[in-house]
Amino acid sequence: MKFLVTTYHHDLLKDYERLSGFYEAIREHAHGIVYDIGAGSGILSYFAAPYSKTVFAIEKDEKIASYAASNLANLPNVKVVHADALSYNFPLQADTIICEMLDTALIDEEQAPIINKCLKHLKEGGQMIPYGVINGVEAIEMDSETIRYDENYEYKTKGRLIIYDNIRFKEKINEKFKKTFKIPANGKANGLKITTFTLLTENIIAGPTQMMNPPLLIPIEEIKEENYMIKVTLSYKMGGGLNTIKAKIKDIEDQNT
Ligand SMILES: C[S@@+](CC[C@H](N)C(=O)[O-])C[C@H]1O[C@@H](n2cnc3c(N)ncnc32)[C@H](O)[C@@H]1O
Known part of the structure; x- marks a missing residue:
């Protein structure tokens, strides 16, 4: 399958070590109601779809969200939402939250504030990917x-x-x-x-x-x-x-x- 992507997201997709690690984690833990925060090209939602009831793929950038919508159009249980995760109203409590806005020591990206916001929307016993x-x-x-x-x-x-x-x-x-x-x-x-x-x-x-x-x-x-x-x-x-x-x-x- 060929994904519609920006140059940056293309580089992310070429990083097989990163992707294979996320794939393993998602295959092992994704289930039920899933949020993929900072969905980008939609690749992690694509991995999660077979193991989930519904995947909400949340992406802040309008153009990137439209690419994700096109990449995931054939997956009926994935909904792409163009929204800022920091102000997004989570419609359902999550069984799994996937959030890949990592950067070194979490300094330069919004991973930490977003995780702090998402935590109250995670069911007890729910899964966070990554774990830490x-x-x-x-x-x-x-x-x-x-x-x-x-x-x-x-x-x-x-x-x-x-x-x-x-x-x-x-x-x-x-x-x-x-x-x-x-x-x-x-x-x-x-x-x-x-x-x-x-x-x-x-x-x-x-x-x-x-x-x-x-x-x-x-x-x-x-x-x-x-x-x-x-x-x-x-x-x-x-x-x-x-x-x-x-x-x-x-x-x-x-x-x-
Ligand atoms: C590192 S990329 C990861 C993309 C994709 N999940 C992947 O693993 O290939 C992070 C993405 O998060 C998006 N993003 C950044 N801040 C956001 C926010 N506050 N709410 C939703 N998306 C955000 C960026 O536009 C970017 O597409």
């Missing part, structure tokens, strides 16, 4: 003085990954993130790399793929020591955009203290 995300951070040496996604950009890892946040989409998300933690480093470090892992279900985990959650590189003050710990306060607003990110070094400690 896990965020990790490590020290790096980078050339850029601005925040950027790694997309083929050169940097060197200077420590090891520390998991600093664990988010479950069936629980309300605190959109304002602020935490102080220590990360190990060795040699020159002037940046942090954030990596987001997606729990498609409780048991299926996906790392960053070509089109999902590219690692995010954040410059920090330069440090050059041997085997040290950087005590850093990281803050951002989920759904607030990359310019809400702040990374502040509080202290440098020896790794043995």
Whole structure:
């Protein structure tokens, strides 16, 4: 089957690792009344249709919603709705909510505010796809003085990954993130790399793929020591955009203290 898509959604469809993970999760868990929030081309609604009573495919962009309507026209149990999920009136309580508006640490897209809004429309025992995300951070040496996604950009890892946040989409998300933690480093470090892992279900985990959650590189003050710990306060607003990110070094400690 050939889908009518924008260039961006075409790239999303070409990312087979992303799609196959979602397909597995949907096949395992989608049932009953399903909402596919941010439906885009409609691919995830297409996957869900055989396992569901009704799928509501909600898409904010008018042109993209019209493409989804055309792509899904032959599926009688799928209804495409052109609406902003943040102001949409859910007609029925959901057995399954699918929402793929992921981005690294949920900072630059509306996944967190939308999940928070959707939660009250999910039946008890209902399913969220994806199930959640896990965020990790490590020290790096980078050339850029601005925040950027790694997309083929050169940097060197200077420590090891520390998991600093664990988010479950069936629980309300605190959109304002602020935490102080220590990360190990060795040699020159002037940046942090954030990596987001997606729990498609409780048991299926996906790392960053070509089109999902590219690692995010954040410059920090330069440090050059041997085997040290950087005590850093990281803050951002989920759904607030990359310019809400702040990374502040509080202290440098020896790794043995
Ligand atoms: C990352 S794309 C995912 C598309 C599709 N679900 C897929 O997996 O290929 C996210 C989609 O969400 C839509 N979107 C963004 N904000 C939205 C909102 N507030 N309400 C509904 N759709 C939204 C975008 O227009 C875009 O098509």
